Amino acid sequence: MGLLSKKDAKLITDPLTDNNPITIQVLGICSALAITAELKASIVMSVSVLFVLGLGNVVISLMRNIIPSKIRIIVQLIVVATLVIIVDLVLKAFAYELSKTLSVFVGLIITNCIIMGRFEAFALGNGPWKSFLDGVGNSLGYAVILIIVGFFRELLGSGTLLGIQVLGDPIEKTGLYAFGYENNGFMLLSPMALIVVGLIIWVQRSRNQALIEEN
Amino acid sequence: MSKKTDSNSYTMIFAIGMVLVVGSLLAFLASSLKPNISENKRIEKQQNILYAMGVNENDASNAIFVSTSVAEQEFQKYIKKQLVIEGDNFSEDEKAYMIDVKKEKSKAKNGGTRKLPLFVGEKDGETFYIAPIRGKGLWDAIWGYVAMDENMIVQGAYFDHKGETPGLGANIKYRFFMDDFKGEHLLDASGNFKGIRVAKGNNDPKNDEKTDYEVDAIAGATITGDGVSAMIKSDLKLYVDYFKTLKQ
8 A cells, every 4th residue: 555654554554454443443333233124224324323423533633632531422422413413413403314214323323432442442542544544444434343233134034135025025025035035034133233243253253363352 | 743733722712703604604694594494395295185195297107296385276176175183173274284293293292182174175076084194203204194984994195204214114105105095994884993003914005995994005114004904993093983973
């Protein structure tokens, strides 16, 4: 990578694999469970988090020397809430239909532990550029898991991907359904997201034994 | 180790400063964008009402409104009358669609008379009566518009929500759910109000039965579905008397 030094590049690539926010840091699980019943919602949430975390990390990093340590968590919360509300208001005024799609996610973004986690763990101690990269890297790592989970839940639960029926029509009994295949409605419920995330963690740790904690 | 940012007075000043800055920034933004936002909401209402009576740009599977630039025009063209029903009286009011259903509901709860808006639309020689409904989903408010003919047989429905779970309850605004309501009867043969229940396992996934007072529910969205049943029952019932006057 010519643009980024090796150290900077690691800030982006690490969260994608061995320091993934969901599977390793175990942050942002709540939203991973809540909104992965369909692929589209996973993608929208990922993009929103990318935006808020990238920007929020920069803002917190710029303020890191003036934030009183006693109330830093409250300050972080205010920064992320303000950012999200500004975006929401601007979208409502100028891109109303997009804002309708996103409005459900607003609350989820503000309370997303990944955002607070990265503010606290990284942006408070690093410069703006590095913090920006860390924000982007972590939201991409978050996105990867969300999209994998969303893919399987929508495919197995509804037989669709991005709303398009890929396995045939379950009511008219065409495609796979002609052979007696049925959608697994259980996949649409939150516990199955937890199980899918668990499977991803299992695969990841068996491929990289160094990730397994000793006790 | 004592930094200047650790002192109590600094913390207080910082907190006050931050609240002032953020508070005034958001207040300024909210009030300067308010006209745009309420205009967008007004147009959305028109689009919703038109959608329910079948004036929309739907493609094979997606629900698409008439575009915002023509919504006003189309609304004037298709909506012939806007009625406000108050008790036994009704009057015309061309701003009836701006009536806040939420406020009217709480008024009724406190013992007042509720204003019921009803929009009369005409398309291809058919008359549609469109009523707004509002209720509670799992997380927050849900609402919708139901278009009926003079026998209270549903001709079209539009549902929306504030914060239902994406992929589950949020699917009430998708065609596969809304379209099921078309043709469903709200009254039984002797004219009593039955409502339409969002039912699990009604053995009618293709929705061929139009007089079973049931439509197929969405898996994983039981509470939102119950909310839809409840708001249809509580809100459309209020219009039965008006529909009786149409028969006289």
